[in-house]
Amino acid sequence: MKDNKIRIGFSSFPDYSGNSKALFKALLLRNLDNYELVWFVKDIKIKEKLQNIGINVFCEQDSNFNDEFYKTQIVFLTHSDYVTMKSDNQIFIGLWHGLSPKRTGNSLDTPSAKEFANIYSNACDYLIAPSEFGRVIYSYIFKKITDDILIFPQPRYEFLKISNGKENLEKILNINLNNFNKLIMYAPTFRIGNNEKTGNISNINIINLKKYNEKELVDFLKKNNYLLILKMHPSEESILNIKENENIVILKDSIMQEKLITINEVLNCIDLLITDYSSIYIDYINLLRPILFLNTDIKEYNKDRGLLFNSNAIWYPGPIVNDINNFCKQTKKLLTDKNYYDKERINFNSLVNESYDLSNDKIIDEFIKNIKVKNTNINNDNNLNKKQKTKKYSILKKLMKK
Secondary structure (H helix, E strand, C coil): CCCCCEEEEEECCCCCCHHHHHHHHHHHHHCCCCEEEEEEECCHHHHHHHHHCCCCEEECCCCCHHHHHCCCCEEEECCCCCHHHCCCCCEEEECCCCCCCECCHHHCCCHHHHHHHHHHHHHCCEEEECCHHHHHHHHHHHCCCHHHEEECCCCCHHHHHHCCHHHHHHHHHCCCHHHCCEEEEECCCCCEECCEECCCCCCCCCCCCCECCHHHHHHHHHHHCEEEEECCCHHHCCCCCCCCECCEEECCHHHHHHCCCCHHHCHHHCCEEEECCCCHHHHHHHHCCCEEEECCCHHHHHHHCCECCCCHHHHCCCCEECEHHHHHHHHHHHHHCCCCCHHHHHHHHHHHCCCCCCCCHHHHHHCHHHCCCCCCCCCHHHHCCHHHHHHHHHHHHHHHHC
């Protein structure tokens, strides 16, 4: 630590992404003298990239990683990394990785899911939720008292406000987006990977419809000069047999990581989002732009995981389609009629996000500045049982893979 400054650490999955990245950048811009900001990452390549842009970063492979970690009084994290390493002098704040309709944690019946949620919840002194609605859900899935769940906009929302989405997307795709009338993104939820399978996914039906005709899709996109951008989960990119063309491209996670650009840093240039049960649309709805929903595998998904409340009236502020014909009709209507589902979008956003202010000033000024750090003396008592903590951490990783 430098000059008795309070050290704030950040962690995320993938490294340097999501809510942690957004909050880190906001604090960096505020240039507050009494804080030292550091990152904890898993990938040595990301460490090198962050060092090259002047960020103080430590990698799990570093010999001094544990020592530097235990010098950090406040830790913000989006996933479960390092939760079992927490020492008594540290304050952990769970930013999580998005409010969504999907069941998780204690809302599932599986012991491993409950154990994972409880380990995360017990480690985090506070959780951050984007609304009272989100607070209730987080309280349920993490078994956390509502007093410890604070309501602030998700930090990554600020990227929707300040990022040059079109410029960032052009850097990744290496194409001129001005050549298209509208930009459409298909970003479904995670279904396959890490020894988990939920719902169904097809390797030839790129938008997972029941009745699908690729020629009809391509003709529709060309006729209207739309660009369809496919953003799949990294573990599913290799599963799909996708042929890119002038109107269909893949937004690859590997290139995004290489350029240190996250999904919320491109979303504000998208004219229409297509998704299913992913948390991405809870972010996108802040823009009050149209969303088209596909839930063709809802029966299978409900068997494997399911949705909270299981209600279309709550979760879908847009039309639901399951065949290519309706897909094209609804896409065109959403992009040409500004009033179509406009009220539903406004009402849904006020429910899940509450605040229309996408700035991180509120969480910095009303929360972070008022955190009372614990005893900063790093002694042997705080670092006892490092081997035991490391063992617990490996157990948690196994739980996550189940």
